[in-house]
Amino acid sequence: MTEYEVLLQQTINGLSLGAMYALLALGFTLVYGILELINFAHFNVFMVASFIGMWALQLFGVSGQTRILTGAALAGVLAFAFVVTMAAAGVIGVAIERLSLRPLRGVRGTAAMITTIGVNYILFNAILLTVGAGSENYPNPLPVVRWQFGHVIVELKEVLIWVVAVVLMVALHLFVNHTRLGKAMRATAQDGEAARMMGVDVDRIIVIAFFLGSALAGAAALIFGLYYNYTSFIVGYTVGLRAFTAAVLGGIGSITGAMVGGLLIGLIETLGGQLIAVRWTDVIIFSILVLVLVVVPSGLFGRSNPQKS
Amino acid sequence: MAGIDEPPPTPTTALETGPRAKAPLAPLAAIISRRARARLALVLVTAFALLFPILHHNDADIDSAANALSFASLALGLNIVVGFAGLLDLGYAAFFAIGAYAYGVASSFQLQPEWSSVWEPFRWLDLVARMPGATGDVVHFQVSFWLMLPIAAAIAAFFGVLFGAPTLRLKGDYLAIVTLGFGEIVPIVARNIPSVTNGAMGLNGVAPPQLFGYSFGVNATPYYYVGVALVALLIITSLRLKNSRVGRAWMAIREDEIAAAAMGVDRVRFKLLAFAIGAAFAGATGTFYVAKLQTATPEMFMFPVSVMVLVMVVFGGIGSVWGVVIGALLLQVLQSWFLQDLSQWLHALGRLISVDWLQHVELASSIELIFGVILVVMMLYRRDGLIPASRRMPALSIDQQSTQVSRGGFDALRDLAAADRAAAGSLLGITDLTVRFGGLVALKSVSLNVPTHSIVAVIGPNGSGKSTLFNVVTGLVAPDGGSVYFAGKEIGRLPPHRVLERGIARTFQNIRLFPNLTVLENVMIGMHARLGTGAAGALLRLPKTRREEEEARERALEILALFGNRLLPRADHVASSLSYANRRRTEIARAVAARPKLLLLDEPTAGMNPAETRELADQIRGLHQAGLTLVLIEHKLDVVVSLADQVVVLDHGEKIAEGPAETVRSDEEVIRAYLGRGTVYA
Numbered sequence: 001m002t003e004y005e006v007l008l009q010q011t012i013n014g015l016s017l018g019a020m021y022a023l024l025a026l027g028f029t030l031v032y033g034i035l036e037l038i039n040f041a042h043f044n045v046f047m048v049a050s051f052i053g054m055w056a057l058q059l060f061g062v063s064g065q066t067r068i069l070t071g072a073a074l075a076g077v078l079a080f081a082f083v084v085t086m087a088a089a090g091v092i093g094v095a096i097e098r099l100s101l102r103p104l105r106g107v108r109g110t111a112a113m114i115t116t117i118g119v120n121y122i123l124f125n126a127i128l129l130t131v132g133a134g135s136e137n138y139p140n141p142l143p144v145v146r147w148q149f150g151h152v153i154v155e156l157k158e159v160l161i162w163v164v165a166v167v168l169m170v171a172l173h174l175f176v177n178h179t180r181l182g183k184a185m186r187a188t189a190q191d192g193e194a195a196r197m198m199g200v201d202v203d204r205i206i207v208i209a210f211f212l213g214s215a216l217a218g219a220a221a222l223i224f225g226l227y228y229n230y231t232s233f234i235v236g237y238t239v240g241l242r243a244f245t246a247a248v249l250g251g252i253g254s255i256t257g258a259m260v261g262g263l264l265i266g267l268i269e270t271l272g273g274q275l276i277a278v279r280w281t282d283v284i285i286f287s288i289l290v291l292v293l294v295v296v297p298s299g300l301f302g303r304s305n306p307q308k309s
Numbered sequence: 310m311a312g313i314d315e316p317p318p319t320p321t322t323a324l325e326t327g328p329r330a331k332a333p334l335a336p337l338a339a340i341i342s343r344r345a346r347a348r349l350a351l352v353l354v355t356a357f358a359l360l361f362p363i364l365h366h367n368d369a370d371i372d373s374a375a376n377a378l379s380f381a382s383l384a385l386g387l388n389i390v391v392g393f394a395g396l397l398d399l400g401y402a403a404f405f406a407i408g409a410y411a412y413g414v415a416s417s418f419q420l421q422p423e424w425s426s427v428w429e430p431f432r433w434l435d436l437v438a439r440m441p442g443a444t445g446d447v448v449h450f451q452v453s454f455w456l457m458l459p460i461a462a463a464i465a466a467f468f469g470v471l472f473g474a475p476t477l478r479l480k481g482d483y484l485a486i487v488t489l490g491f492g493e494i495v496p497i498v499a500r501n502i503p504s505v506t507n508g509a510m511g512l513n514g515v516a517p518p519q520l521f522g523y524s525f526g527v528n529a530t531p532y533y534y535v536g537v538a539l540v541a542l543l544i545i546t547s548l549r550l551k552n553s554r555v556g557r558a559w560m561a562i563r564e565d566e567i568a569a570a571a572m573g574v575d576r577v578r579f580k581l582l583a584f585a586i587g588a589a590f591a592g593a594t595g596t597f598y599v600a601k602l603q604t605a606t607p608e609m610f611m612f613p614v615s616v617m618v619l620v621m622v623v624f625g626g627i628g629s630v631w632g633v634v635i636g637a638l639l640l641q642v643l644q645s646w647f648l649q650d651l652s653q654w655l656h657a658l659g660r661l662i663s664v665d666w667l668q669h670v671e672l673a674s675s676i677e678l679i680f681g682v683i684l685v686v687m688m689l690y691r692r693d694g695l696i697p698a699s700r701r702m703p704a705l706s707i708d709q710q711s712t713q714v715s716r717g718g719f720d721a722l723r724d725l726a727a728a729d730r731a732a733a734g735s736l737l738g739i740t741d742l743t744v745r746f747g748g749l750v751a752l753k754s755v756s757l758n759v760p761t762h763s764i765v766a767v768i769g770p771n772g773s774g775k776s777t778l779f780n781v782v783t784g785l786v787a788p789d790g791g792s793v794y795f796a797g798k799e800i801g802r803l804p805p806h807r808v809l810e811r812g813i814a815r816t817f818q819n820i821r822l823f824p825n826l827t828v829l830e831n832v833m834i835g836m837h838a839r840l841g842t843g844a845a846g847a848l849l850r851l852p853k854t855r856r857e858e859e860e861a862r863e864r865a866l867e868i869l870a871l872f873g874n875r876l877l878p879r880a881d882h883v884a885s886s887l888s889y890a891n892r893r894r895t896e897i898a899r900a901v902a903a904r905p906k907l908l909l910l911d912e913p914t915a916g917m918n919p920a921e922t923r924e925l926a927d928q929i930r931g932l933h934q935a936g937l938t939l940v941l942i943e944h945k946l947d948v949v950v951s952l953a954d955q956v957v958v959l960d961h962g963e964k965i966a967e968g969p970a971e972t973v974r975s976d977e978e979v980i981r982a983y984l985g986r987g988t989v990y991a
Contacts, residue, residue, distance in 0.1 A: 038482045100685050110397045111688050113482050114623060117616060118684025125678035237612070241493070248486065279501050283494050290490040293483055294475040 001151040009152050010270040016158045016227060018266020019165035023220035024243035025250065025258035026172065027093075027213030033189040033253040034209045040116040041096050043240030044123035045214050049089035049221035050231040051127060054138055056084040062139040065229060069141040077141055082164070085222045086215040092123075093214025094207055102203070120236075127233040135232035138225040161223050168219055169259055172212065176255060181208065189253065238282075242269065245289040251302020260300060358537050362530045370646070372529035377641030378536030379598045384621040384637040385543040385630065386590025391619070392628035392698065393556060394583035395563025397485040399615055400472075400492020404588040406499060406610035407468050408461040408595025410506060413605040414450070415457055416516040419507055421447040454518030454600050458593050465592025466585040473584035477577055492615050496607040511606035518600050525600075532601045539597055540634065543590055546848060547630045550586070553847035553858070554840045557826075559583055560628075561834045564823035571783055571821075573809035573838030573903060582844060613677065620680045623687050626694025636695060643679070648672040699825060702882045709878040735794075736761040736907055736938050737782070737813075742791035744777055744962075751777040753962040754791065759907070764929075764939045766953035766970070768946075770982060774962040775942045776818050779909050783815050784808040796906070810838045814905035816896040818912050818942070824885035828876055828895050831884050832865040835902030868898045871928065889916045894925070901932065908932065910941040914948055926952060946974075958982065 001009075024046055031039045060077050061067060069077055096119050104112045145156035176182040187195040188205045196202045224239065225231050246265040250257025265285060272284045292299060362371050383405060390398045414420055424439050424446035431437045436456075440449040452460075476487045499506045507513060517525040518535070525531045550556045558579045561569035570576050599605045617640075625636020652672045659667025687694065737759035744752040752774045759765045767775050780786040782793055784805040793801040800808055814835070823831050840861055846854045869876040872894045879887065884895060893913060900908055913929065914922040926948050933939055933952075943949050949956060949970055956973045958966040960982035966973050973979055 036482075038486065100689065103689055107692070109395075110482060110485065111692055113397075113485065114619070115685050115688040117619070118681045118688065121616070121677050121681025121684065125675055125681065129675055129678065241489075244486070279497075283497050283501070286490040286493045286497075290476075290487050290494075293479060293487050293490075297479065297483060 005151045006274065007271065010274045011267060012152065012154060012158065014267035014270035015263065016161045016266070017269055018246075018263035019161050020220045020223045020227070020262075021239075021243045021246045021265050022259045022262025023165055023168060023216045023223070024240065025247035025262045026169075026255065027217045028244055028247040029250075029252055029255060029258040030209045030213040032247070033255075034185070034192070034206055035101075035112070037101070037112050037116070038244075038252075039213075040113065041119040041123065042093075042116075042213065042217060042244075044120050044127075044236040045089055045092050045096070046217040046221050046224075046240055046243075047231075047233060047236030048092060048123050048127060049085050049214075049218040050138075050225050050235060051131060051136070052088045053081055053085040053218070053222035053225055054136060054231060056081040057139040057141065060141075062141045064137050065140045067139075067141060068143045070143060074141055074143075078160075082219060082222055086218040089218030089221065090211040090215035093210040093217075097207060097210040102206075124233060124236065131233065133233065135230050138229045138231055140226055140229055142226065157226055161227060164219060164223065168216060172216070172255065175212075181205075185209065242285055245285050245292075248289055249292050249299055251299025254299065254301040257299055257301035355541075362533055368529050371533050373641070373645040375529055375533040375536045375601060376598075376645070377638050378533070378540050379594050379601070380618065380621060380641050381540050381634045381637040382536075382543050382594040382597070383591055383618045384625065384633040385540070385547050386587045386594065387618050387622050388628065388630065388633045389547065389550070389559075389590065390583050390587035391622055392633070393551060393563065394559040394580060396580060396583060397482070398488045398584075398587070399485045399612075399619070400488040400490070400495070401587070401591060401618055402610040402612070402614040403472075403488075403492045403495035404465040404469060404591035405595045405598070405614065406495050406605075406607075407588075408465045408592030409599040409605045409610070410499060410512075410595075411461040411464045411592065412452075412454065412457040412596035413512040413515045413599045414505060415452040415460075416450060416454070416600075417512050417514050418449060419512055420450060420505065424448055451516060454516070454596065455520075457596050461596040462589035462593040465595070466589040469584040469586075469588025470581050473581050477580050489612070489615075492612060496610045499610070500607040506605070506607070509607060511604045512599075513604065515599055515603045515605065517603060527603075532597075535597060539593065544630060544634060546586075549850055550844065550847050551630065553854075554837060554842040554861075555579070555582065555844050555847050557830060557834050558837055560826055560830070561823050561837075564825055565821050567785065567805075568817070568821035568823065569834070570805035571785065571809065571815055571817075572835050572899065573806045574834070575804075575806045586844065617680060620684055622694075624683050624694060626696045626698055627692075628698035629694060629696045632694050632696035632698065639695075640680075640683075644673065644676045648676065699827075699883060702886075705878055709874070734761060735759065736796060737940070738794040739778075739782070740792050740794075742778070742781060742793065743789050744774075744781060744786060745789050750962050752781070752788075755959070755962070755964050756791075757957050757964065757967065759938060759940055760954075762933075762936070762938055763954045764933055764941070764952050766949040766956045767940060767942045767959060768944070768949060768956060769959035772961075773959040773982075775959055776911055777962075778959070779815055779911055779940075779942065782808070782909065783813060806838065809903055809905075812904070812906035813909065814900035814903040814907075815909035816893070816900050816911055816913060818915070820889075820892050820896055822884040822892055822896055822899070825883055827881050827883055828869065828887070828898075829862070829865055829880040831895055832868055832898050832902045833861055835899035836861050836865065837903075839904050865902060868902050871898065871901070871931070890921050893917070897928075901937075905937065907938045907940065910939065910943075912942055912944065914943065914945055922948060950974075 024042070027042050027045075028039060031037055031042070057077065060080075062069070062077065096116075100115050100119055101112055104115060140157075142157050142160065147154045174182075176185060184195065184200045185205050185208065187198065188200055188202055192202050195205075220239075220243075221231075224235065242265055243262065246261035247258050248261070249264060250259070250261025252258075265288075268284060268288070269281050273281045276284065361374065365371070383401070386404075387398065387401045390396050390401070421440070421442060423442075428437050428439070428448050432439060436450070436452050438449040438451050439446050441447075472488070472491050476484055479487060500509050502508070503510070517527070518531075519525070520531070550559075558569070558574045559582075561572065561574050562576055562579060566576060598609075618637075621637040621640055622633045623636075624640060625634065626632030649672075652670055655670050655672070656668045659665070659670075693699075735758050739758070740756045742752050742755045743750070755774070755778065757765075767778065769775055777786060781788050781801070782795075784800070784803050784807065788801055791801070792799055795808075795811055795813060798811070800811060800813075803811070823834065826834070840857055842854050842857060866877070866880065869880055875891055876894055876898065879891065884892060887895060893916070897910065897913060900910075910929070914925050917925060922945060929939065929941070929952060939952075941949075941952070953970055956966075956968065956970045957964060958973055958976070958979050960978075965978045965982060966976045968976075
């Protein structure tokens with residue numbers, strides 16, 4: 001394998017990771033865009049969703065990587081798993097908003113953010129105490145299909161990830177930019193008070209933002225499980241923080257920014273691991289987080305002004 | 310407004326009948342004053358803390374108590390950053406780690422450079438020892454615990470400033486994220502440089518502290534007493550800082566950063582100070598903790614530790630010194646004693662009723678779940694924590710509420726701006742000032758001149774650039790062109806706190822008081838630039854500092870007395886509880902407290918009824934007679950006519966007229982500006 005091929009292979013891996021980070025970053029950005037709230041609970045909504053996805057696949061008797069499905073059966077099982085996981089994650093997100101964040105609407109300062117840290121801990125321990133601390137072998141019905149170009153390998157699961165990510169992102173784009181609700185959402189993001197006065201039900205928009213963001217986290221969670229073939233109660237924090245970095249890098253509040261930022265963080269993770277050392281990837285990623293916020297707080301695509309109070 | 314024509318009362322009577330004296334008193338309180346009760350409680354707590362290991366011989370429990378004390382120290386440090394200065398730090402454990410590794414490396418066998426004569430003086434100081442190694446003699450670091458305690462604090466403070474400096478522009482949640490990033494990076498770096506830290510394995514054989522040749526070893530009791538001393542020291546430090554000029558500056562930044570800057574607080578400096586002191590607390594605690602454990606691994610300093618300390622602060626009461634100590638101790642006691650006992654009771658219960666899962670419940674492992682629940686519940690139902698930092702004041706009696714207003718009674722403040730009374734000529738000179746916001750020109754080549762000891766009114770329709778003018782003069786908005794001279798010196802690009810130091814104070818159109826601070830504290834923050842106490846002065850509390858604080862307090866009360874008994878009985882009430890008019894008055898009092906030469910008032914009478922307006926107009930005239938030069942933005946033309954020597958009219962960012970009120974009033978251009986351009990209505 002030539003050095004060029006190694007880098008190409010890592011780029012392909014990075015795109016898969018990046019697609020996952022982008023889906024997760026969208027959840028941070030949707031909520032931030034509307035509430036100016038950094039939602040730490042999103043980390044473990046992702047983690048819990050990965051378990052829900054696992055249970056959904058197990059309903060069809062899929063366990064481990066031994067039961068391979070093909071054709072319509074595969075498509076059906078995967079579609080079911082994605083729909084269930086996304087819906088369940090969305091419901092969890094809405095529940096978090098209704099129960100713990102709505103009562104804090106209008107409270108200034110960081111109270112809401114501290115609350116999401118608390119919710120994050122509750123979700124984390126809910127899984128830890130019920131499922132346990134072990135890491136779970138993720139059910140994966142995908143046949144191992146590889147396409148080889150020289151020494152560079154593209155796997156079926158990667159193609160699946162790309163397709164799912166692109167479909168979801170295009171759907172989100174269409175929803176936000178070409179529907180009435182999407183327009184209301186953009187209006188609320190720009191000026192919630194004005195939107196409310198123009199008849200937009202802002203509470204409903206917030207619920208939708210939480211539902212969509214969490215549902216996308218659900219899709220990312222299933223992708224995570226299918227890609228790495230495991231999940232555990234601790235995955236939320238590392239993956240979530242990287243996705244958050246992606247949202248910040250792209251410009252938090254910006255949907256395009258979250259997508260681009262996600263891909264960049266995925267590439268930085270794989271290429272940085274290849275070119276420097278895997279044990280330093282997190283330092284690189286968190287340094288990017290710090291540097292972006294300090295030097296260009298609005299990120300690549302953001303318009304918001306983080307210095308405002 | 311019955312009181313408006315009555316003669317002014319002497320302010321001292323209002324002083325003596327403060328709200329406290331009239332509060333309904335509980336029987337116990339009737340015998341012992343609040344102060345005495347607080348002393349008694351302090352003596353009891355101290356006695357208990359000192360006697361605990363003697364009364365309770367269980368070594369494991371004393372050890373848990375010592376651990377709890379180290380977390381109380383951490384909570385006190387985080388409270389300085391989060392509670393006082395309002396800077397949410399989610400990576401606080403990083404400073405804990407830095408202090409821990411500083412001592413760990415300086416007193417263990419981890420680093421063993423080859424021996425050379427360079428080390429000789431250090432050996433003489435007993436900081437290092439010469440030791441035979443595999444290939445020759447090597448250096449063994451053996452820096453004393455007691456020496457490292459302040460050094461580790463200083464190292465952590467240095468990193469506090471290093472991490473803090475680039476992030477100061479950021480607010481609230483963004484700052485939280487940056488600190489979270491730092492908090493992640495530090496333990497990963499510690500894991501990735503095993504040559505210094507022994508990586509994930511952890512440092513080996515960190516030396517226990519020694520005192521007069523006695524090694525603490527693994528005996529819990531001496532550590533417990535060091536912990537008690539550390540917590541006591543940090544409590545005193547926190548309390549002294551809180552009730553000082555430094556603490557007020559932090560709380561001003563927390564409450565309203567812009568207003569703090571406009572009242573003379575150097576934001577950069579005080580934020581860095583908060584970061585540094587908070588980090589120093591963590592650094593010293595890190596040294597203590599590692600000396601006690603005699604090892605350090607990166608896992609001891611990860612995000613959950615930062616969150617745990619945050620939970621303690623939130624639980625106890627953000628900004629409340631005793632609250633966070635109690636919060637930390639309670640949560641640690643819960644974790645190490647109560648949950649284990651409870652688990653064992655559940656196991657016994659499970660055996661009794663033969664329920665299998667009850668016999669395996671480990672509640673101690675669900676401590677994080679409990680932390681999460683505490684965070685959410687506290688935020689939803691009791692954001693002030695167990696012991697809120699500010700206590701509620703009883704409502705005023707009818708007697709105290711009835712208005713007795715002094716009009717023009719400014720004799721107490723004759724020295725207000727005495728120094729410049731004699732100076733003639735221009736105090737504030739503005740030439741060709743231009744400000745653009747994107748495509749909008751807010752001010753277009755505006756020139757104006759404020760003579761010393763005059764009152765100039767700036768009028769104009771909404772959006773004509775009046776407040777922008779104030780913002781440029783006070784340094785909140787940078788001009789795109791032109792210059793501002795104050796007392797002969799260019800001030801056009803000075804930061805807000807420097808402008809105030811030169812002698813320009815202001816009020817804001819949309820009132821920017823510090824809502825959760827008392828009226829008195831608000832006014833005392835106005836004096837920030839005129840007082841000199843720094844962190845060291847606040848800590849040592851020398852006679853000079855005490856005197857300065859006492860004088861500042863008295864002067865603040867004098868200034869409040871300018872408004873009759875409108876503010877004085879409310880001196881200990883939080884600003885957010887005041888009526889709209891009283892908030893305006895407090896804001897003026899705060900500005901006057903800064904001893905300005907020039908006072909900028911932005912719509913001082915907005916929202917006041919005609920009687921209150923007249924009262925305030927008289928008070929403004931009183932300030933003028935006391936020697937102040939004033940510029941006011943005002944919409945009420947009767948106020949303008951009765952007060953202003955000169956009127957400046959702005960429209961669409963341009964000066965369209967200037968002169969005495971009577972001439973300006975009949976100016977064609979001005980009438981057109983007020984009635985609208987090109988209107989055809991006659």
